[in-house]
Amino acid sequence: MSTVVIAVTMGIMYWWCRGMIFSYFGFLFISSPVTVGLVAGLLMGHPMQGLIIGGGIALVFAGIIAPGGNLPTDECLAATCVIPIAIGSGMSATTAIALAVPVGLLGSFVTNLRKVVNTYFVKKANDYAKEGNAGGIWRCATLFPVLLAIPLLFLPVFIINMVGQDVVVNLMNALPTFVTHGLEVAGGILPALGFALIMNMIGKEKLIPYVFLGYIVISVGGINSLTAGIIGICIAFIYVFQKREIMEEVSSDE
């Protein structure tokens, strides 16, 4: 398939996911490097390779959630820009992942820019509200931001895909090995940031022993993730039941 078709498809996928059309469908499904990888792979005739590279990138970003909608790093930008180039140039999955890490960083800049530009529609929506124009507000909520997102989100990904391949391959070849290896190391550490953010969000320091427990169950116990999850659920139940029992005893003593 021609580069133009691929570039347009990748641009549309990025526009859809970060324009957040159909909120969590776009935000989770379209944006996943797994989906992007499969689509790019199908278009380029290597669906398996696309899926595998996408899965690798998704693993690095899996722990990164967006509390309050603040995206620290953008898996979809990384996927839509890197995967077609990686498939086209026959890059290894590890190198593709290393490249995806710095590209993802640029994403938070783009998504924040969108939130700045969208403030324009708040004023417009307030004017419509004064007139009692419900349809106008609906257009401010949907049509306008989506159209505005075309130059903001579609265009950059489209351009990178059109001109990117030679530039990126030359760049990756020119980089010294310690930089590419360093990026791979960073890719290995990054999921920890996601987990730390979730721990911070829960915000209960006294629950930190459970982090150690979970860690030890897998790293020392060698148990797989699913079994670890079941153990975790059991511990959660024990914790809740114990707590409730203590509460009941205290209240019956009074």
Next chain:
Amino acid sequence: MSKEVTTADTAPALTKKDLNKAMFRWYMSAEMPLNFENMQGIAFCGSIAPILKKLYTKKEDLAEALKRHLLLYNCNVTAGGLILGTTIAMEEQRAKKPEVMPAEAITGLKTGLMGPVAALGDSFDWGIIGTLFKIAAATLAAAGNPFAIAVLLAFVMYCIVELVFFTNLTYKKGRSSIKTIMGSGLMQDVISGANVLAMFMMGAMTASMVTLTTPLKISSVVIQEKLDGIFPGVFPLAALFLIYYLVRHKKIGTGKIVIGIIAVSILCALIGIF
């Protein structure tokens, strides 16, 4: 004589269709006009605009209601069904009897509960359930299994079901229900249990997903092997707590931390530590 009716009787009743339409609009648009001024405010207002239009036949009442819902609103989209259903129930009540349902009560409930409800959705749905689904999908895909797509879609469905369930529940039971749900002993138990599970899984997933090993050797002693003999994979856990410390106690922004991780990684790769 018989044509004289009170306003209470003329206020049109909402149908299931109205509610479905509001849910559909909300799911579709919630994050589209996201902005720094009123966050999801435009989307919330736009989603219930058809309902407001139906409830408030007088133009000034409608304008007032529309302006009220353009105020700042930011919540998890699908757990936010709790607030969506409650708000619609309250607006319906206000349209019938404005004196028993002041506008401040509606705004107050929305702004007061968006934080706790978002915390529920972000930490439970996304932090725990979502992360587990994402990891499962990524692992499958990395092994070349297209079933990964179905796993992702399953989580999308979970969220949609949550939105529909919460919206219907709070709409039917009215304003008191959301407080009962959020304040009930059961909910507190679910949240504290989920917190324990999440903390446990953060440790477990650090062990299985974070990779950091050192190639260092002192003469013929491979340091990584020695470390594994004492405490297997101590580096990923150390990295987790270092980052946690920086986020929680040093309040360093995530963007800076990502750049820091990359810089330190490249530096360590240059020296040969990692």
